[in-house]
Amino acid sequence: MSLDAATTGPKAEQDKAGAKPTGNGGPYSAQSRLGGHAPRTERTGRALPFDDPRHLQAHHWMVEEAYILDAQNYSDWLDLLTEDIHYIMPVRVTTALTAGYDSAPHMAHFDENKYSLSRRVARFLTEHAWTEDPPSRLRHHISNVRTFATPNPEELIVDTAVLLYRSRGDVREASVISAGREDLLRKVGDGWQLARRTILVDDSVLRTQNLAIFL
Template sequence: MSEIPGESHWRAVEGFYRREILLLQDRRYREWLGLMDPAVRYHVPVTTSTLQGLVTRENELGYYDEDFTLLSARVDKLESRQSWVEQPPSRLRYFVQVIDVSEEDGASLVVRSNLLLLQYRWNMEQQFSGDRTDTLVPTDGGLRLRHRRVVLDRQSVGKQGLSVFF
């Protein structure tokens, strides 16, 4: 990987994230899927705290380990009103801080960011913070997400369950 010079890459990445955040906060999940590359991998591993720090378990099941088909199935369920965990729908606030953009293989952008997601439903709230690493690929229609890996700071999910995208 090499560092990318110039502001145009940063502006493109920030524009991609602004659009993504608006779609997710407005629960426009079908449009959000349009930001995915057909070969997307969306991975949120389980984390464990150790004396050496936070450890992820790459070869075990995670909270999410999805391809495009599985992400589409999640969206179908959220849109079907059969998802009791989202009745009534959550109010979501995303805060993404891009901290590094680098180029991989001459075309793809690897973006590392900090994520803070606040979820409110009924009188319950959940907060998710973590480190996010994305691979974005340029297409004629703009950037598309090919890979997302989110390492959450928390080790367990509350009683509300996990019905949000990071």
């Protein structure tokens, strides 16, 4: 069934409220105002074995990306993204067990396409990026990597846990952001590029100075 198909009843109400995590990031893009262009690819079957060449390639990609983000080489990072990327980090909310959702409807800390991400990066390179001058010291810890096949042999779904340690200056306490990510990797030429990223943070209130970083 297409995610774009109109639905009614309880499921439609849940879609309006903000879907509860299902293991597929596509619904978050479907609800987003900027996600209409985003691929709707979803995982199929169980996670690939850890010795599967596709998993090894995806794991290597994630580690290399983490080092690029640590070094804040954001221009290089943009080269890892497809032109139709959707990058979204929904706002998490605390709800009752039976609510059926745990993200705020149509609200996100990040809701970006390739153009808006490039504008963020361009600002970091100017004298107006006062939130990152002096720059933060970053460390992205990537773990719990799982890779899934998709109906498209040129695309993979990758789950990761990410822990971002961030310190800035000499006075403020360091901050930590814990999150789960669901990524869609697409084969482009001899390598892979990021076509969709859904970030589900583990806090409803972020305990960091700002979000002048990428997860």
